[in-house]
Amino acid sequence: MMAQYLEIKEAHPGALLFYRMGDFYEMFFDDAVAASEALDIALTKRGKLNDQDIPMCGVPVHAAEGYLLTLIRKGFRVGVCEQLEDPAEAKKRGYKAVVKRDVVRLVTPGTLTEDSLLDARRHNFLAAFAEVRDESALAWVDISTGAFNVMTCATNRLSPELARLTPREVLLADGSEMEKVVREAGAAVTDLGRSAFDSTLGEKRLCSLYDVASLDAFGSFTRAQISAMAAIVEYLEITQKGNLPLLRTPVVEGETANMQIDAATRRSLELTHGTTGGRAGSLLATIDRTLTAAGARLLERRLSSPSRHLETIMVRQDAITFLTEDSKLRGTLRDCFRSVHDVDRALSRLALDRGGPRDVAAVRNTLTQAEQVAAYLNDDMPALLAQSAADLTGHNELLDLLDQALVAEPPMLARDGGFIAPGYDAELDEARELRDEGRGVIARMQQQYAELSGVNSLKIKHNNVLGYFIETPATHAEKMMTPPLNETFIHRQTTANQVRFTTVELSDIETRILNAGGRALEIEKRLFSSLRSQVIGQAGRLSAMARALAELDVCCGLSDLARAENWVRPVIDSSRAFELKGGRHPVVEQALKKDGETFVANDCELTDTNIWLLTGPNMAGKSTFLRQNALIAVLAQMGAWVPAQSAHIGLVSQIFSRVGASDDLARGRSTFMVEMVETAAILNQADDRALVILDEIGRGTATYDGLSIAWATLEHLHDVNRCRALFATHYHEMCQLADKLDGVANATVAVREWEGDVIFLHEVRKGTADRSYGVQVARLAGLPPAVVERAKVVLEALEKGDREGGGKQKAIIDDLPLFAAVAAPPAPQTKIEPSKIDAKLKDIFPDDLSPREALALLYELKELAR
Numbered sequence: 001m002m003a004q005y006l007e008i009k010e011a012h013p014g015a016l017l018f019y020r021m022g023d024f025y026e027m028f029f030d031d032a033v034a035a036s037e038a039l040d041i042a043l044t045k046r047g048k049l050n051d052q053d054i055p056m057c058g059v060p061v062h063a064a065e066g067y068l069l070t071l072i073r074k075g076f077r078v079g080v081c082e083q084l085e086d087p088a089e090a091k092k093r094g095y096k097a098v099v100k101r102d103v104v105r106l107v108t109p110g111t112l113t114e115d116s117l118l119d120a121r122r123h124n125f126l127a128a129f130a131e132v133r134d135e136s137a138l139a140w141v142d143i144s145t146g147a148f149n150v151m152t153c154a155t156n157r158l159s160p161e162l163a164r165l166t167p168r169e170v171l172l173a174d175g176s177e178m179e180k181v182v183r184e185a186g187a188a189v190t191d192l193g194r195s196a197f198d199s200t201l202g203e204k205r206l207c208s209l210y211d212v213a214s215l216d217a218f219g220s221f222t223r224a225q226i227s228a229m230a231a232i233v234e235y236l237e238i239t240q241k242g243n244l245p246l247l248r249t250p251v252v253e254g255e256t257a258n259m260q261i262d263a264a265t266r267r268s269l270e271l272t273h274g275t276t277g278g279r280a281g282s283l284l285a286t287i288d289r290t291l292t293a294a295g296a297r298l299l300e301r302r303l304s305s306p307s308r309h310l311e312t313i314m315v316r317q318d319a320i321t322f323l324t325e326d327s328k329l330r331g332t333l334r335d336c337f338r339s340v341h342d343v344d345r346a347l348s349r350l351a352l353d354r355g356g357p358r359d360v361a362a363v364r365n366t367l368t369q370a371e372q373v374a375a376y377l378n379d380d381m382p383a384l385l386a387q388s389a390a391d392l393t394g395h396n397e398l399l400d401l402l403d404q405a406l407v408a409e410p411p412m413l414a415r416d417g418g419f420i421a422p423g424y425d426a427e428l429d430e431a432r433e434l435r436d437e438g439r440g441v442i443a444r445m446q447q448q449y450a451e452l453s454g455v456n457s458l459k460i461k462h463n464n465v466l467g468y469f470i471e472t473p474a475t476h477a478e479k480m481m482t483p484p485l486n487e488t489f490i491h492r493q494t495t496a497n498q499v500r501f502t503t504v505e506l507s508d509i510e511t512r513i514l515n516a517g518g519r520a521l522e523i524e525k526r527l528f529s530s531l532r533s534q535v536i537g538q539a540g541r542l543s544a545m546a547r548a549l550a551e552l553d554v555c556c557g558l559s560d561l562a563r564a565e566n567w568v569r570p571v572i573d574s575s576r577a578f579e580l581k582g583g584r585h586p587v588v589e590q591a592l593k594k595d596g597e598t599f600v601a602n603d604c605e606l607t608d609t610n611i612w613l614l615t616g617p618n619m620a621g622k623s624t625f626l627r628q629n630a631l632i633a634v635l636a637q638m639g640a641w642v643p644a645q646s647a648h649i650g651l652v653s654q655i656f657s658r659v660g661a662s663d664d665l666a667r668g669r670s671t672f673m674v675e676m677v678e679t680a681a682i683l684n685q686a687d688d689r690a691l692v693i694l695d696e697i698g699r700g701t702a703t704y705d706g707l708s709i710a711w712a713t714l715e716h717l718h719d720v721n722r723c724r725a726l727f728a729t730h731y732h733e734m735c736q737l738a739d740k741l742d743g744v745a746n747a748t749v750a751v752r753e754w755e756g757d758v759i760f761l762h763e764v765r766k767g768t769a770d771r772s773y774g775v776q777v778a779r780l781a782g783l784p785p786a787v788v789e790r791a792k793v794v795l796e797a798l799e800k801g802d803r804e805g806g807g808k809q810k811a812i813i814d815d816l817p818l819f820a821a822v823a824a825p826p827a828p829q830t831k832i833e834p835s836k837i838d839a840k841l842k843d844i845f846p847d848d849l850s851p852r853e854a855l856a857l858l859y860e861l862k863e864l865a866r
């Protein structure tokens with residue numbers, strides 16, 4: 001057995017081997033050491049090789065999926081080695097013959113198909129990057145749904161495309177220099193021999209896969225694109241051991257089809273992943289009202305790849321508008337979606353021969369829903385809805401067949417039987433009748449035997465060793481084994497408390513029942529295989545149906561959201577407009593709403609001036625404002641409505657965001673270095689249709705260095721990139737640039753001061769901020785009072801030094817009293833001087849509120865706050 005193990009292991013380098021032994025998958029040698037640590041299971045030993053103990057660990061087959069998932073998540077790949085024959089078969093070849101085994105499948109991060117190992121609402125992409133001479137391409141596939149895409153992708157575009165697609169695994173040709181880029185994108189790297197990427201061989205491989213003479217039928221592909229697609233097919237053949245999944249015909253995605261968003265921007269905007277890496281807190285989580293898994297996946301794709309095609313965007317908008325206006329239709333359709341199954345994944349499992357009757361039932365149930373949905377749609381509706389209706393219908397024949405063939409709730413596995421409906425197959429009905437009749441006969445026999453023996457507690461039971469047997473308590477043993485009863489009852493076994501018998505008659509019946517049951521199961525399995533082929537035969541059209549349902553689900557979800565959250569349809573055109581009235585940050589707004597607070601809406605106008613230079617206190621809402629405008633552009637171009645009173649956006653080609661500081665020590669980059677690398681990327685890449693948001697550039701270094709860098713960056717954006725941009729800064733000196741540069745306007749986020757505290761109004765207005773109120777915010781954050789007081793003194797001195805200039809700053813700072821002298825915190829103010837109150841209240845409240853009313857309001861607010 002060890003010889004067999006070692007041979008199989010050698011044939012699958014780089015994979016842990018799950019070696020099937022009865023009810024366990026065992027691992028040996030280094031695999032056992034690595035797996036026991038990764039899975040936190042006991043490491044034992046089994047036998048010796050060359051006088052050395054063989055380390056071993058194992059997992060039970062019934063729980064293997066969970067362990068597999070842990071191993072895949074930890075970066076392992078696993079070869080699943082099964083027993084290919086019954087041990088009894090092997091024994092026939094001789095006492096020492098080893099059961100035949102081989103790897104039936106290599107499980108890798110990009111090739112999962114099991115529901116339990118996949119997130120239903122996210123795609124699981126396997127990608128391949130190919131370079132042929134001076135061109136390169138990226139292909140990607142989700143084998144759990146069959147979606148297959150390819151695009152030309154320059155090496156410097158690989159990182160942003162991987163950030164968009166987030167594949168779990170990327171195939172590279174041996175020696176490729178892209179390994180680092182792939183690892184940084186968080187995907188597993190798999191090196192394949194260069195022959196897997198050979199485009200000539202690849203073309204043949206693809207033609208034979210799709211059974212066509214030339215790939216021209218699907219579009220025109222470059223050599224690099226063919227090479228990347230072929231590598232994927234080759235890898236699937238290796239990992240699935242020839243059992244290829246259903247792959248839809250490849251779709252070429254244009255390089256300029258989507259808004260370009262790089263990895264850093266995606267992270268900072270938290271489009272599909274929140275700061276913690278999951279969905280929580282992301283824009284996706286906020287807008288996702290889809291009811292089907294396929295709808296959720298489509299929504300994620302849409303949000304990750306906002307379109308740059310006006311027509312595509314408008315078609316989606318039209319459908320959403322229509323559904324927004326017809327809430328009854330929307331509600332009806334959404335009710336149907338609740339019963340829609342994940343047909344794509346069911347089809348894929350069926351094609352890989354990992355599916356069961358429940359997958360066929362998923363197709364049937366979804367077809368039924370699709371018919372219903374189609375009945376509510378018609379040709380007078382917007383194109384996207386009318387087109388969906390066409391894809392949902394025309395499956396009557398298959399639906400009738402499945403309706404007749406399957407019971408309502410079939411079991412997961414064909415081998416469990418009982419899924420074919422009565423009346424569908426005469427032969428099966430007959431076998432079942434015989435089997436069931438046998439069971440009735442057994443019940444009657446039990447009664448007769450009890451009467452015959454006078455043992456009321458006599459039972460006829462069944463187990464795998466004895467088959468059917470008669471059982472009585474041991475106290476009746478003697479009676480049963482003496483005449484006349486021993487003429488009928490033949491003794492089989494005595495246990496501690498029971499005696500077991502059989503009879504000639506019982507053996508006969510048993511054979512009959514077993515034969516009939518076995519035959520019924522065989523017939524069911526045969527029928528399942530025929531149903532499976534018929535379903536797979538229509539996979540293309542079924543995928544189109546699933547796609548149409550997902551599309552409708554996304555449209556209904558976005559309409560529902562638009563209605564509930566008071567969003568509007570943005571006007572999108574090819575102008576350079578960027579005009580938002582009453583824009584809101586969808587994620588922050590929702591979070592505030594949960595706490596019963598209201599989000600303050602703000603306008604943004606970059607049509608006449610290209611750049612807004614935003615100054616304002618800390619915590620005022622600058623970052624929120626910056627982000628909300630970028631998010632609105634993303635939502636608008638994915639075809640959704642947007643959180644604003646009105647929006648007019650000229651197509652945005654790229655979005656860049658440099659918001660918030662993070663270091664990347666693992667890559668040897670300090671916070672400031674990361675900031676500069678990202679700023680460099682923006683200045684080098686942003687075109688005049690880009691939307692750039694930059695938050696506090698330069699804050700990671702000395703004040704004057706930072707100010708100079710921020711200054712020059714803004715000038716570059718204005719003169720060279722000529723893009724639309726929002727630029728937030730605490731360098732108030734930069735506000736002068738608005739006078740010098742035509743395309744720059746100053747804006748600020750308003751706050752009010754109240755007794756030394758700041759009140760955040762979150763209102764963005766034209767103009768400049770006079771100060772940053774950093775010290776007040778620090779106080780709010782709970783800095784020790786001594787530090788706050790000291791900071792105030794230092795700030796005053798610095799400002800005085802600035803004002804008086806001429807090298808006086810140093811002298812002023814030298815004059816500062818020592819920390820200890822000012823550090824004692826002042827006694828807390830218990831009383832406000834009455835004369836000051838009027839003036840302050842006037843400052844905060846509108847003129848038509850009397851001081852008395854205002855004061856009452858304040859007290860009320862204080863109570864509320866308490």
Ligand SMILES: Nc1ncnc2c1ncn2[C@@H]1O[C@H](COP(=O)(O)OP(=O)(O)OP(=O)(O)O)[C@@H](O)[C@H]1O
Pocket residue numbers: 588592598599600601616617618619620621622623624625762763
């Ligand atoms: N328009 C708004 N309406 C209501 N609350 C808001 C609004 N904008 C921001 N806030 C709240 O204010 C908090 C601070 O906002 P934000 O981080 O955008 O401030 P900032 O000006 O960028 O601060 P800093 O300069 O310190 O980074 C947010 O967490 C949010 O809860």
